Amino acid sequence: MEHNVVTATVAARPTAVIAAETTWPEYPQVWRRLLDTVHGNVVWGGSGRKGRNVMLYLTDVPHVEVGVELDQPVEIGGPVVRSALPAGDVAMTVHQGPYDGLGLAHEAVIKWCAEQGLRRAGPRWEIYGHHHDDPAQVVTEVYYLLA
Known part of the structure; x- marks a missing residue:
C-alpha cells in the first residue's frame, strides 16, 4: 500500500490510558492486557x-500509553488515568489494511x-479505527510529533 504522508497541526485529544514501560519483544x-484493563x-x-x-x-x-480516545463523557477507575495525545505539528499518514502492515506506514513517515x-x-502514536470484520477495511492513523 502506498502511504501518503502529510503535515498537519493537531489539537490535544483527551484519552483514558494505562502507562507502561516495556521492551519491544x-x-x-x-x-492487549493493558487495553483490556482500560x-x-x-x-x-x-x-x-x-x-x-x-x-x-x-x-x-x-x-x-495504551488506551482509548475520549470523545464523550466517561467515568474511569482502577489503574486507568486521564491523559492526552500531544498537540502540535505532526507528520501523519493513514494505513488501510491489516495491522501487520503498520510498520510500512511508520517507515513511510520516517522516510518522508x-x-x-x-x-x-520523539512522541508518536496510532489511532485505530473501529473494528471491521474485513481486515482490508481496517483504518489506522499514524502520527509523529515534529520538533
Missing part, C-alpha cells in the same frame, strides 16, 4: 460508537520526514 503480549475500567456516558483505541509511544524504550528535512520530536 514484550510489547506484543503487553498491549476497557474494563472506563464507563461511557454517551451513546453511539465509543472512543477509538490509541497507543502513544513516548520514547523508544518503549514508554507507552528525512526527505523533507523535518525533525521528529
Whole structure:
C-alpha cells in the first residue's frame, strides 16, 4: 500500500490510558492486557460508537500509553488515568489494511520526514479505527510529533 504522508497541526485529544514501560519483544503480549484493563475500567456516558483505541509511544524504550480516545463523557477507575495525545505539528499518514502492515506506514513517515528535512520530536502514536470484520477495511492513523 502506498502511504501518503502529510503535515498537519493537531489539537490535544483527551484519552483514558494505562502507562507502561516495556521492551519491544514484550510489547506484543503487553498491549492487549493493558487495553483490556482500560476497557474494563472506563464507563461511557454517551451513546453511539465509543472512543477509538490509541497507543502513544513516548520514547523508544518503549514508554507507552495504551488506551482509548475520549470523545464523550466517561467515568474511569482502577489503574486507568486521564491523559492526552500531544498537540502540535505532526507528520501523519493513514494505513488501510491489516495491522501487520503498520510498520510500512511508520517507515513511510520516517522516510518522508528525512526527505523533507523535518525533525521528529520523539512522541508518536496510532489511532485505530473501529473494528471491521474485513481486515482490508481496517483504518489506522499514524502520527509523529515534529520538533
